[in-house]
Amino acid sequence: MELVPEGKNFRLVQEEELPEILEFVEKYLPDSLKFHQTLKTYLNDRVWDFYFYVNKAWPEEPVAVHFPGMTLSPNGRTYESFSVFCPSDELDNLRQLQEEDVLVDWSQPIYLNFTHHKILERLEDYYEAIGTLEKVCGDVYVCSDPPVDMQLDELCPEEAELMQLKPQHAKAIHDLYPANHMECVEIFEKLINALPAYGIFSNGELAAWMVQSYYGAMFSMQTRPEFRRKGYGIHLAKFLTNVVMSRGYIPFVVIRPENDASQSLYAKLGFERHYQMVRAIFRPHGHKADGD
Template sequence: MEEVLPEGKNFRLVEESELPEIIDFLGNFLPDSLKFHQTLKTFVNDRVWDFHFYVTKNWPEQAVILHFPGMTKTPNDKLYESFSVFCPGDQLENLELLETEDVLIDWTQPIYLNFTHARIMNKIEEFYAKIGTMEKLEGDFYGLVEPQLEETESELVVAEQGKMCQLKKEHAQIIHDLYPANHMECIEIFEKLIEKLPCYGVFSAQGDLAAWMVQSYYGAMFSMQTRPEYRRKGYGTILTKRLTKLVIERGYLPFVVIRPENDASLGLYAKLGFKKHFKTVRAILRPYEETGESQGGGGGGKEVEPQREIMNGDLEV
């Protein structure tokens, strides 16, 4: 098992007893901090995965916080191969501590950054330009501004005698198989999400899993998918209403990340009261010179299709 480092050059590992205070601190920067804020909340409340959080050695005066690993599975399965970062919008100059961090982050190797506020990613791109290239996928961050959703009994009865209910562990395999970035999130994470968080599916009259949606380890509602043969039946709307209600009841603010061109999802969430807050970015950082074991250079040739799968991960489809 990879060693968990107690500190880096500019950051230190957070003790578990500090997490509630950090959650409160991040709450001052909503909605910009929402993804990070709820990652910490789900970690404290449900321990879905074994994550590690680092803050600056001068926290909170220099308020930069890191989350390793940013994804539960990476190409080389290394703890420090992927991460996510948050910094308040009026303190972006403190991201220079990230640039000079050479213990926790090996900038000479590919790095996988999970969804991060676009302002933060732009600052990272500024200093990374002299190190390598950045392949980005942008999405719009939508949250429910006034979480007041009521669910009628009629919505609990799904069309064509189908049923909606909490998923079970045995459903994780099919969900993982059809997840666009299944090589960036291991099947075990879906099993744990189903065990600990609201994860609902619509089942056909024949008992087939037709559509599903889960709450993620960072508090978002994601992985909403409907099998092609069951589309245009309103299952996505029904699942979204149910999961939104449950997420609110659990003390979270519902949010999703949507591709700007995804008109269907944009229309659905707009009807439910979700509002766009900011742009978020998932990125692969590739140094100009990579070792023979690294993944290709610059995202060309055969790298294009795997990169697309990695990047599309949690966006609504």
């Protein structure tokens, strides 16, 4: 893979610049949360090779992107997917991205990972003449003030045990991950090796699990159907919330708007909705969907 050092409007951030970029983006929390913690996790753990770019007028006109935006795309190209940060009150600067024709090929399908909805809306206005968007929405719930009494309930040791996951569990977790067409099995193996990743095992069988993501969020919490209604989900959520905070991260989750059960669960743990993010496929007119 040939790394592109600069595009029309953006340049590759050098290693020694990354801490300063992180400090700058931190000023825009919580709106910048996903981009900020992707960069923070990259600096701390290097679970994936991301490449961060800022526009050439940075920081006077702050727009930052990273490629790839996700770990799996149809053709596996680095510049086929991206994620973007821009302050919500400076969205006019997104013209730098709209005019970018080296790093971003707007004439081909391109994949935007979860990004602040205001950014997506501005890009959608621009893209209307080029093609259509396929969108998935998720609400960002942030735990900035956890309940003081958030204690773990005891699991019955004869039935269930909380343990760190191992790489051999990655495939089973990936198979049931709702967005497994956008994240590869390898990233789950790397997350399990490098970041908090726990499962509840019932009589030796993996019953429920949760992992801290490369973008800092607590994600992929699932309970197998036969083990539901045993309190495993809230047990994992409480545990991971404490672990993530102890590592210096802001606990947050992305929840689909129709997922009332998850919204209720995290509300009990002090998570509050802040804004919506959108994942999108930009598909130019005349390009068929994958598999068509």
